Amino acid sequence: xxxxxxxxxxxxxxxxxxxxxxxxxxxxxxxxxxxxxxxxxxxxxxxxxxxxxxxxxxxxxxxxxxxxxxxxxxxxxxxxxxxxxxxxxxxxxxxxxxxxxxxxxxxxxxxxxxxxxxxxxxxxxxxxxxxxxxxxxxxxxxxxxxxxxxxxxxxxxxxxxxxxxxxxxxxxxxxxxxxxxxxxxxxxxxxxxxxxxxxxxxxxxxxxxxxxxx
Numbered sequence: 001x002x003x004x005x006x007x008x009x010x011x012x013x014x015x016x017x018x019x020x021x022x023x024x025x026x027x028x029x030x031x032x033x034x035x036x037x038x039x040x041x042x043x044x045x046x047x048x049x050x051x052x053x054x055x056x057x058x059x060x061x062x063x064x065x066x067x068x069x070x071x072x073x074x075x076x077x078x079x080x081x082x083x084x085x086x087x088x089x090x091x092x093x094x095x096x097x098x099x100x101x102x103x104x105x106x107x108x109x110x111x112x113x114x115x116x117x118x119x120x121x122x123x124x125x126x127x128x129x130x131x132x133x134x135x136x137x138x139x140x141x142x143x144x145x146x147x148x149x150x151x152x153x154x155x156x157x158x159x160x161x162x163x164x165x166x167x168x169x170x171x172x173x174x175x176x177x178x179x180x181x182x183x184x185x186x187x188x189x190x191x192x193x194x195x196x197x198x199x200x201x202x203x204x205x206x207x208x209x210x211x212x213x214x
Contacts, residue, residue, distance in 0.1 A: 008028065044076045045076070052083070055082060130171065152175055
């Protein structure tokens with residue numbers, strides 16, 4: 001496993017009651033404060049995906065500390081999606097590309113998928129192989145809508161706070177039994193066994209985020 005992405009707080013979550021949002025921001029702060037040593041001990045590199053500018057200053061400072069402290073680590077890449085929305089990510093990527101065209105640094109005919117990918121929060125990372133959605137929900141919830149084009153999905157009724165290692169093993173076992181066509185028909189002979197997960201994604205409930213960090 002090379003990359004683990006946890007979807008903790010979406011751009012739409014700001015619509016929740018103010019007290020709830022405030023409590024969540026404090027929870028993220030506590031998570032970073034508590035789990036930084038665990039990340040350092042396990043060679044985990046921490047990365048934020050989402051609009052950092054929209055977060056409170058005290059949390060931004062803690063995020064900067066975690067990012068700087070783990071920047072040289074070479075093990076698992078842990079993406080924490082805070083103030084993240086897939087559509088918002090696409091808008092920001094298109095704006096950056098449009099600015100390059102406006103400045104004359106880029107020709108419109110040179111815009112392709114790789115360029116758009118290079119302007120996302122996950123630039124340089126592999127696309128997700130497996131997305132786990134807990135709590136019986138069957139929607140993507142505006143998450144990694146560009147990157148998830150050929151991701152495999154695993155849905156479970158288990159609530160995120162109750163999600164255990166055994167539940168993770170079940171998800172991985174089912175993933176390994178699937179055939180990944182990647183848009184190609186089986187007659188072509190290009191079907192691949194889904195034997196390896198390089199990028200795992202889970203839509204989390206933030207109340208349990210510390211549970212999955214180790």
